Amino acid sequence: MILRYGIKLVTVTKSNPENVGTKVSLGGVRGGPDVKTLRKDIWWLPQVASGIGLALFVIYATWTAFRNGNYYDGAHGRDYLSPFYSPCLASNCTYKTASVLGTWWKLSPALPILIFPAGFRATCYYYRKAYYKSYWLSPPACGVAEPHKTYSGETKLPLILNNIHRYFWYFAVVFAIILTWDAVAAFRFGNSVGMGLGTLVFIVNAALIWLYTLSCHACRHLCGGHVDQFSKAKIRHWFWKKVSVLNPHHMLFAWLSLVWIGVTDFYVYLVASGTIHDPRFF
Amino acid sequence: MADLVVRLWRGDENGGEFIEFKIPAQEGEVVLDVVHRIQATLAPDLAVRWNCKAGKCGSCSAEINGRPRLMCMTRVNQLPEGEPIVITPLKTFPIIRDLVTDVSFNFEMLKKVPGFKPKPREADGTYRMYTEDVERGQEFRKCIECFLCQDVCHVIRDHEENKEHYAGPRLFVRYADLEMNPLDTNDRRQLLVEKMGLGYCNITKCCTEVCPEHIHITDNAIIPLKERVVDDRYDPIAWLGKKIFRKSKKVETDAK
């Protein structure tokens, strides 16, 4: 169809995406010197910092996951279960949430459940950015040439799998609920209700996990981002607006919740192993 | 005030080099002012593109100390003092001369965008749009087509061969604007994946970092597009939902 002024109206549909598929090659000699970058600021610092931060967390998480001990403190009248071991699903758990896995699971009970939070974080849009830059150097920093000869981004296996992020998000919501329950359980002191420093640590942990999970880009899309006409979807619009307030801080929540889940685990470890005494407020 | 040392790239497709200029500093200048003074006093044949000097036309894009920026919006006193100011043409596009590059790539990609195709008018012959329907796209229409985002994007900056199948951040902003438009009936998702290279973007956000209009290119345009593509082809539940409820966008096979 030709509109006014001879402008063509192109219709691309599923059945004929070929319509506008012709190739452009507008190559030509580029200007500027042939160097990797002309940046003189310390462009590598943020990437090195986040690369080290992530590596430290992975090391700590591995130690914790295989520790298989001192992840539950029930001996001091407390009810603290480390977030790395929650929900505890094997029969060999010190504290059993539900013995779903039965007795055949002999390894650390942290391993089968950690797949979900690990998958959630590994496919998270923020962590993707972080590891692409820090580890894969594509790019090492903005305006700094990457060292690879070819680049296919997230178009091929395995990186195309990052598209399943939303499925991990569904599980992440379940985990956030469980960790919230753990925070509530942390008020249980034997047969009475109380509060210790550990309780506070657990509350902060649950809050940060919620902030991270709700600020997720997939969450933003599922809550309402997929809608074109918000006037016809008022509730989804409301949700979308709320999530859109959190979403710009997703990176911050990613780091805070990552650090704090380590802190929570280590606190439980210290208390359960008797290294420190958990102060009780009331 | 001390002299400014400015290292300018001069040359064309046959080669080029840095030429160093010393010029007295003046209060309150932006980099474009300095370049203009060099042009007026020391290098009258210097090629530089500009129009508005107000950060609104998107013509004066260049790379200052290795960072893609608008020359007219970069204040000299914000650059490291006592160090030479290094100015080069946009790296991703072919050079014409000195600081002027050929940015046709972006317009070729723009031509390929399937246009706005509105749904039929309502019974009274009008369209109705509510505030919440128009709000979201406003940000995308702030784009001044400076192409700094296209320049910084490593997908084509470091890999010329990707230009054949990669639209780039500025175009993704355009696609997002159209895809989210409540009146539009085209479905560009398949095209985005198969011909426009949406999957090449690894959401490293350099485009967002350089955008002088502060458009949240990655968070508000690219990631939402990626999520819409997931709906279309990587999410079995969404796919099933579409099959059952048939809510998907109206597919038409109109003339080209």
Ligand code: SF4
């Ligand atoms: S976020 Fe994507 S489009 Fe933007 S610069 Fe990075 S790779 Fe390119």
Ligand code: SF4
């Ligand atoms: S999106 Fe921003 S950086 Fe890209 S062309 Fe438009 S104004 Fe320039």
Ligand code: FES
């Ligand atoms: S958790 Fe980071 S984007 Fe979903």
Ligand code: FES
């Ligand atoms: S001269 Fe118009 S944006 Fe710089």
